[in-house]
Amino acid sequence: MKNKAPIIEIKNLYYRYANEDVLKNINLTIHKGEFLAILGPNGSGKSTLIKLMLKLLKKQKGEILLYGTPIEKYQAWEKIGFVPQKANAFNSGFPATVYEVVRSGLTKKTGMFRFFPKDVKQRVQEVLQAVDMEDLIHRNIGELSGGQQQRVFIARALIGEPDIIILDEPTVGIDRKRVDTFVHLLERLSKEKNITLVMVTHDLGTILDKASHIAWLNRTLHFHGPVQDFQNLDQTTIKSFYQTEFETLGEQMEEKY
Numbered sequence: 001m002k003n004k005a006p007i008i009e010i011k012n013l014y015y016r017y018a019n020e021d022v023l024k025n026i027n028l029t030i031h032k033g034e035f036l037a038i039l040g041p042n043g044s045g046k047s048t049l050i051k052l053m054l055k056l057l058k059k060q061k062g063e064i065l066l067y068g069t070p071i072e073k074y075q076a077w078e079k080i081g082f083v084p085q086k087a088n089a090f091n092s093g094f095p096a097t098v099y100e101v102v103r104s105g106l107t108k109k110t111g112m113f114r115f116f117p118k119d120v121k122q123r124v125q126e127v128l129q130a131v132d133m134e135d136l137i138h139r140n141i142g143e144l145s146g147g148q149q150q151r152v153f154i155a156r157a158l159i160g161e162p163d164i165i166i167l168d169e170p171t172v173g174i175d176r177k178r179v180d181t182f183v184h185l186l187e188r189l190s191k192e193k194n195i196t197l198v199m200v201t202h203d204l205g206t207i208l209d210k211a212s213h214i215a216w217l218n219r220t221l222h223f224h225g226p227v228q229d230f231q232n233l234d235q236t237t238i239k240s241f242y243q244t245e246f247e248t249l250g251e252q253m254e255e256k257y
């Protein structure tokens with residue numbers, strides 16, 4: 001990854017909730033165009049790390065640089081799209097159409113006022129097309145399946161023309177086959193639009209042939225590197241990541257858990 005610009009740099013990062021150390025000495029650099037999957041057991045600090053990168057939590061100790069700027073001073077949030085955990089949890093009566101949900105991704109911050117209303121409609125159609133959802137533009141969001149709702153949220157993130165999209169477990173509650181299609185869509189966006197992706201996931205089997213890099217977190221960062229290097233790790237090393245709950249890597253790759 002020579003000559004690729006660092007987009008997110010995390011240096012000596014620690015985080016503590018009231019009486020629990022959750023992140024310890026995290027050092028991680030994410031470069032332009034990477035598709036990074038963040039993996040780790042429940043409660044290992046994955047969501048906390050993502051929230052710190054997005055300034056949804058205030059940094060306590062260590063450094064976070066976004067495009068080379070310390071996060072405290074960073075302003076260009078329109079470059080960073082976010083798809084939160086359980087975005088796909090609308091009930092069928094939720095009173096918003098797919099069009100409205102996607103349009104709501106255009107905020108003052110993302111430069112909505114650059115667009116005339118006619119152009120907004122066109123932009124919504126374009127991003128829905130990118131996720132193969134343009135036919136459902138007038139449907140109510142709550143009437144869609146979990147996988148379809150997640151695609152709408154990707155479109156919502158895309159409408160601000162982000163440089164990077166951060167996703168927190170976007171595939172929870174979606175069946176295996178649809179997860180594969182969804183992750184394939186992300187991979188395509190990453191390649192075609194050169195969008196950097198950071199995705200927290202439990203779907204190791206699905207992610208291994210799609211992501212470019214893996215970060216294995218369990219309060220500390222046990223591994224960070226290209227996916228091929230992760231696949232070449234020996235089983236004793238991988239076992240130490242899981243601590244207690246361990247199956248062979250082969251089983252992990254075959255089974256969704």
Ligand SMILES: Nc1ncnc2c1ncn2[C@@H]1O[C@H](COP(=O)(O)OP(=O)(O)OP(=O)(O)O)[C@@H](O)[C@H]1O
Pocket residue numbers: 017018020022040041042043044045046047048049
């Ligand atoms: N707001 C909070 N206040 C106190 N403790 C919290 C808070 N949010 C998370 N925690 C604790 O911090 C630890 C890490 O949580 P976090 O959500 O970052 O883990 P995670 O790896 O994303 O977990 P999961 O895979 O289950 O979503 C957990 O023990 C959790 O209980």
